[in-house]
Amino acid sequence: MSEAPRFLTRALLMAAAVVVLLTPDLGAQAATQYDALRDYWGARNRAQSAKLNQLRFAADSAITDTTRALRFEVLSSSSDVPIAAELAHVADSLVRTTWMPPLPGVRPRFSVHRPAGDLALDESPLQQPSSVRLVLSVYEPDGGRTELMLLDSRNPAIGAARTAVRRSVIEALVDSLDPAFRAWLADRPVAELPSPGQWRDGWLELATYPSLPARGCLVGEFRACEAALALVSEPNPLKAWYDPALRQVLGARGVQGWRGERLTEPQRLTVEACAGGHDDGACLRFLSDTALGANSVEPGPHALRSLLVRFAFSFPADSAARARAAYAPGLTVQDRLSRASGLPFDELLRRFHQQLSARRPPPSAPSGALLWTSSIWCLAFGALSLRSTRWRG
Amino acid sequence: MSGAIEVRGLHYRAGKNFEIRDLNLTVPVGAIYGFLGANGAGKTTTIRLIMGLLRPLAGTITVLGRDVPRESPAMLAQVGFVPERPHLYKHLTVEEAMRFHAAFHARWDADMARELREDFLLDPSRPIARLSKGETGKLLMLLALAQRPDVLVLDEPTDGLDPVVRRDVLTALLDFVARDGASVLVSSHLVHELERMCDWVGVMDRGSLLAEMPMHSFKSGIKRIRLENAPAMLPEMPFVLVERDTSHRDERWLVRGWQAPMSQYFDGIGAIVHEVLDLDLEEGFVELLRAGRVTRARGGVR
Amino acid sequence: MLNVIVREHLRRVGPLLIALAAIAAALPVLSVRAVFGHGLAVDSMRVLSTAAGMSPYFPLLAFIIGLAIAMTAWNADHDGGHVYALSLPIPRWHYALLRLGAGLLLLVPAFTALALSATIVTAAVELPPSIHAYPLALTIRFCATTLVTFSLFFSIAAGSKKSAAWGLLAIFIVLIADSLYQASTGSSYSPLFDVLLASRSPFSFFFGQWSLVDV
Structure with missing residues (x-):
């Protein structure tokens, strides 16, 4: 090979190596399956920035002082929105006692803001660039949003405060739920409307959950959906919810959690027989043994339940009734959700399933945009190559 | 005089040490023009300029009335070229190289190519990379002749060849010229070789044409x-x-x-x-x- | 003309092309083997995660094939200083177009190998409910990515040494500027990556859903 092509080849290989080396971890992208690498980097950068901000926040007393002087503006009467007032109270208390004790002489004020038509947003302090909103929307009637406002034009680290308050409020909300309802929800937060991404994740969890109800629900069987949501009691769930193949999957998953643990000899044999496959009896014994695997026996994914609750709370309804539905003791899950949504439970479930199916991740079929974009790039690079000069000197 | 190749006021510079300045050259139609010059005189550069492989700084080049490089493709369809150094794709066999060349030349004479290949004793299945210098020279001449050009531009076509191969190549060339009446520009520093075959001669040295006249x-x-x-x-x-x-x-x-x-x-x-x-x-x-x-x-x- | 250019290119890359096509055919097999080899094909989650784990190899192979065919497209001409190509009686753009077309045609065996292999192996296994095979979609994505890679590197290789040097210098300057930006702002945000991974960038094709089996 002469000098020129060797140089060119080396140069291009170097360029290729640079691109490959700078390409982010493809494994991470693969693990998350549906997140494009761009999102991965974006999230990673944001997480790093937030962490950095938090560290600065903790380290720099001057900034801490600024935050402690945070002002909470009352933008509208909280009496219109009872549950929002409750939340405001919880958040206020949390903010005062655990997060940002006020400086002497400074009286923080907490507010609830309901962005209704009669309150012009333009006139509110929302225009300040450093203001942030804490959105707690599910309890708001008419599809509106209740927003806890944290405003401080001087504090660049207010995002961290927002995160902390938001987490505290959600924890407080979940803690105050009816215990049975909370147990059914497996302590999952229910304070926000499900995002499109959460719907998509919910569908994925349902689609990949190894149980008969989950599979039935996926194809639209109403009773199967009820079962998958753990709303139907079964005397023998291991046999009702699983066939032998699925029991083996469940057993294998359970066994993974027990590897390395101290087991009795019979337990070890049972575990190995189940994990080894083709021994349904061993899997039944393993999954029935409370000490080993019975806790993992569920008819469907927990995420589905939280998704249903948040879906039910998203319907226009009286906020106080909704709050009572969420926190009142003694109601069945169906009743709570029916009251919260203002719909018969069957109808709610039908709409839920409809919504879930609509958010199914698009199949892997390449989009038209991909085909167009790739064609355009090919044409562009091809056209560029046609400009190859005849003057090689 | 209307020439098969006409160069007027050609100016070209390669680096700091070599320059062709105000070169005027005419290859008459039907002539065999011997382009003489010592090594490094600028013969190859001039030929590359004529073939449209280099971009002149000034001046005009016309081959068979076609402007170079503006009309290079049309010009090249009528010009057979044997470069100083073999330029063919070395991984191709003789047969493949002939097929490749034929695809681009509408006047390709397959019979003539086959005859020349047989006369030159070229093994059609042998890769070019494994041809001897003499065989490569024959193949280059074969390709240039079988496209039945009106003009042949040959840059030291017999350089480094043994006398037998040289005679074969030159005989094929002269037969072709005698039959088709093509004009030829052939460069060489082997004066006696040109003396026998050329009817015009140009002498170049250090980028300048010292003389251009009929051989006699x-x-x-x-x-x-x-x-x-x-x-x-x-x-x-x-x-x-x-x-x-x-x-x-x-x-x-x-x-x-x-x-x-x-x-x-x-x-x-x-x-x-x-x-x-x-x-x-x-x-x-x-x-x-x-x-x-x-x-x-x-x-x-x- | 295209015929002889294809033959000429094929003569140089024949063994490489066979190897790449073989890898393209093997990859779906290996992918399905990894996914279903553990015997718990009924476990959708495991199937998906394993398939996702294999997915980066497809864009990697697309990149390698595109790069290899593009870089070899001009090698013979580079070796001879382009003298032969430039002495052929066709315009330069026409010759480049022939080389481009030949390269594109030589990509077809790899595409075909992948498509056939992916279709056959996914048809041969029983997928869990809610899990589907996407051999055609994967092949289309593979083709698009390979074609973009090929055309990108083909256009670079078609340039002269000088233009390649300018291109590399530009890449170097952009990398330096990006590093300086990061250093000056103290953040890990990279405008370069934003541009490279933007949805319309030629590099965006390497990311996305590359799984042979998916929901």
Whole structure:
């Protein structure tokens, strides 16, 4: 090979190596399956920035002082929105006692803001660039949003405060739920409307959950959906919810959690027989043994339940009734959700399933945009190559 | 004169040390034009400029009336080219190289190609990378001839070939020219080879064309004259004085364009001619180069 | 003309092309083997995660094939200083177009190998409910990515040494500028990556859903 092509080849290989080396971890992208690498980097950068901000926040007393002087503006009467007032109270208390004790002489004020038509947003302090909103929307009637406002034009680290308050409020909300309802929800937060991404994740969890109800629900069987949501009691769930193949999957998953643990000899044999496959009896014994695997026996994914609750709370309804539905003791899950949504439970479930199916991740079929974009790039690079000069000197 | 190849006012520079300046060259239609020059004289560069492989800084090049490089594709369809160094794709076999070349030349003569391949004893299945230098030279000539060009541009086509191969190649070339009447520009530093086949000759040195004339004029018109009593200031001459060497007791002149009646000129200026020496082509070529260099070194005019 | 250019290119890359096509055919097999080899094909989650784990190899192979064919497209001409190509009686753009077309045609065996292999192996296994095979979609994505890679590197290789040097210098300057930006702002945000991974960038094709089996 002469000098020129060797140089060119080396140069291009170097360029290729640079691109490959700078390409982010493809494994991470693969693990998350549906997140494009761009999102991965974006999230990673944001997480790093937030962490950095938090560290600065903790380290720099001057900034801490600024935050402690945070002002909470009352933008509208909280009496219109009872549950929002409750939340405001919880958040206020949390903010005062655990997060940002006020400086002497400074009286923080907490507010609830309901962005209704009669309150012009333009006139509110929302225009300040450093203001942030804490959105707690599910309890708001008419599809509106209740927003806890944290405003401080001087504090660049207010995002961290927002995160902390938001987490505290959600924890407080979940803690105050009816215990049975909370147990059914497996302590999952229910304070926000499900995002499109959460719907998509919910569908994925349902689609990949190894149980008969989950599979039935996926194809639209109403009773199967009820079962998958753990709303139907079964005397023998291991046999009702699983066939032998699925029991083996469940057993294998359970066994993974027990590897390395101290087991009795019979337990070890049972575990190995189940994990080894083709021994349904061993899997039944393993999954029935409370000490080993019975806790993992569920008819469907927990995420589905939280998704249903948040879906039910998203319907226009009286906020106080909704709050009572969420926190009142003694109601069945169906009743709570029916009251919260203002719909018969069957109808709610039908709409839920409809919504879930609509958010199914698009199949892997390449989009038209991909085909167009790739064609355009090919044409562009091809056209560029046609400009190859005849003057090689 | 309308030439098959015409170069006018050509200017090209390659780096700091080499330059072709104001080159004028004409290859007459139907002529075999020997392009003589020492190594590094600029023959290959000029040929590459003619073939449209290099971009001139100034001047015009036309081949068969087509402007180069503007009309290069049309020009190249009528021009067979044998470069100084083999340029073919080395991984192809002889047969594949012929097929490849044929695909691009509408006038490709497959029968002629096959005949030449057989005459040249080329193994069709042998990869070019494994051909000897002689075989490569034959293949290059085969490809150039079988496209039945109107003009052949051959850059040292026999350089490094043994006498047998050289004769084969040149015979094929001359047969083709005799049959098709193509014009040929052939560069070489092997003067005797060109002497036998060319009817025009151009001599190039250091980027300049020193002389361009019919071969017979070149062969008979260059003389070395020994004389004395010539005045310092000379009136207009009927021949071209290439060099005037006054370092000896007798003056020695190198002239071109000489014809016998011109001896009267010396009677007119009172000089006594002792000897008029005929130079053969090679001697003439060498003297021409030497004189050109001396003149250039003195900053004088030829 | 295209015919002889294809043959000429094929003559140089024949063995490489066979190897790449073989890898393209093997990859779906290996992918399905990894996914279903553990015997718990009924476990959708495991199937998906394993398939996702294999997915980066497809864009990697697309990149390698595109790069290899593009870089070899001009090698023979580079070796001879382009003298032969430039002495052929066709315009330069026409010759480049022929080389481009030949390169594109030589990508077809790899595409075909991948498509056939992916279709056959996914048809041969029983997928869990809610899990589907996407051999055609994967092949289309593979083709698009390979074609973009090929055309990108083909256009670079078609340039002269000088233009390649300018291109590399530009890449170097952009990398330096990006590093300086990061250093000056103290953040890990990279405008370069934003541009490279933007949805319309030629590099965006390497990311996305590359799984042979998916929901």
